[in-house]
Amino acid sequence: MHVIDGKKLADDIIAEVALDVKQLVELGKAAPGLAVVLVGEDPASAIYVRNKIKRAQQAGMKSIEKRLPVDCSQSELEAVVEELNQRHDVHGILVQLPLPKHLSEERIIRLIAPHKDVDGFHPENVGLLATGQASLIPCTPLGCLEMLKRELGDLSGKHAVIVGRSNIVGKPMANLLLQANCTITVVHSRTSNASSLARQADILVAAVGVPELIDETWVKPGAVVIDVGINAIERDSKRKLVGDVNYEKVAPYTRAITPVPGGVGPMTIACLMKNTLVAAQHTAH
Ligand SMILES: Nc1nc2c(c(=O)[nH]1)N[C@@H](CN(C=O)c1ccc(C(=O)N[C@@H](CCC(=O)O)C(=O)O)cc1)CN2
Numbered sequence: 024m025h026v027i028d029g030k031k032l033a034d035d036i037i038a039e040v041a042l043d044v045k046q047l048v049e050l051g052k053a054a055p056g057l058a059v060v061l062v063g064e065d066p067a068s069a070i071y072v073r074n075k076i077k078r079a080q081q082a083g084m085k086s087i088e089k090r091l092p093v094d095c096s097q098s099e100l101e102a103v104v105e106e107l108n109q110r111h112d113v114h115g116i117l118v119q120l121p122l123p124k125h126l127s128e129e130r131i132i133r134l135i136a137p138h139k140d141v142d143g144f145h146p147e148n149v150g151l152l153a154t155g156q157a158s159l160i161p162c163t164p165l166g167c168l169e170m171l172k173r174e175l176g177d178l179s180g181k182h183a184v185i186v187g188r189s190n191i192v193g194k195p196m197a198n199l200l201l202q203a204n205c206t207i208t209v210v211h212s213r214t215s216n217a218s219s220l221a222r223q224a225d226i227l228v229a230a231v232g233v234p235e236l237i238d239e240t241w242v243k244p245g246a247v248v249i250d251v252g253i254n255a256i257e258r259d260s261k262r263k264l265v266g267d268v269n270y271e272k273v274a275p276y277t278r279a280i281t282p283v284p285g286g287v288g289p290m291t292i293a294c295l296m297k298n299t300l301v302a303a304q305h306t307a308h
Contacts (some may be wrong), residue, residue: 025174029166036297040293040296059086062091082296082299141159143160166287184207
């Protein structure tokens with residue numbers, strides 16, 4: 024069994040992106056600019072935003088942070104996005120999710136200029152991904168694909184089972200793996216035989232948001248298991264981060280597995296840097 028080190032891989036990717044940024048600047052282009060919008064004070068979101076800014080700086084990019092109060096209005100948030108859409112020094116825009124309940128995520132995502140949508144969530148980018156033409160791909164599934172390719176090489180003919188059907192992970196993951204010539208099964212809360220379907224998987228991607236749902240009865244021996252879940256739980260009176268996979272029970276049966284923390288999470292941020300570079304390379308400024 025091999026533990027996939029997402030932190031190390033993310034460091035490598037950011038070093039590669041930093042070299043490309045340097046080249047871009049040497050060619051006389053502006054350094055890529057990443058704008059990160061955070062609404063409210065959610066502690067986990069604040070950590071992710073801080074890490075995104077830190078990584079952008081490490082990659083030699085310009086970072087712009089916009090913070091709005093938790094009770095800001097839809098139109099205030101929209102005004103910030105519209106301003107960022109217009110700025111020539113901003114190549115990538117992301118609005119940290121989830122937003123407070125009174126704000127419409129759907130409307131905000133639609134408002135981001137598709138060529139600056141480094142999260143790959145805009146319907147135009149979703150359509151491009153579904154038709155195999157994407158350049159801005161959602162960061163978490165992109166990170167998972169990168170780990171799978173590095174572990175397995177060619178993915179053709181593998182049976183991939185994805186647990187969860189979210190717009191951010193499950194659906195784009197299915198599209199990406201389909202394009203990599205995998206056979207895909209997506210299981211979700213209404214699937215009656217989820218664990219027996221999962222047991223047929225060469226590649227199992229868990230993205231369901233239920234702490235340690237997946238135990239050894241879901242896993243075919245020798246499968247590669249990618250755990251997207253990041254769930255804070257309390258155990259023995261201590262706060263702990265666990266995935267959607269019961270790591271202790273599942274790991275011994277796998278060919279390779281991602282840990283939580285230190286697996287998919289750091290790769291999400293590394294792929295955001297990749298997308299920001301792509302967005303900058305595709306603009307004239
Ligand atoms: N606009 C977006 N919002 C959200 C996304 C996203 O891709 N775009 N994904 C998640 C949160 N997320 C990135 O934003 C994210 C989550 C976790 C990590 C990470 O590195 N986690 C660490 C553990 C961190 C900790 O100690 O709390 C790890 O897994 O090692 C990075 C990014 C929802 N929102």
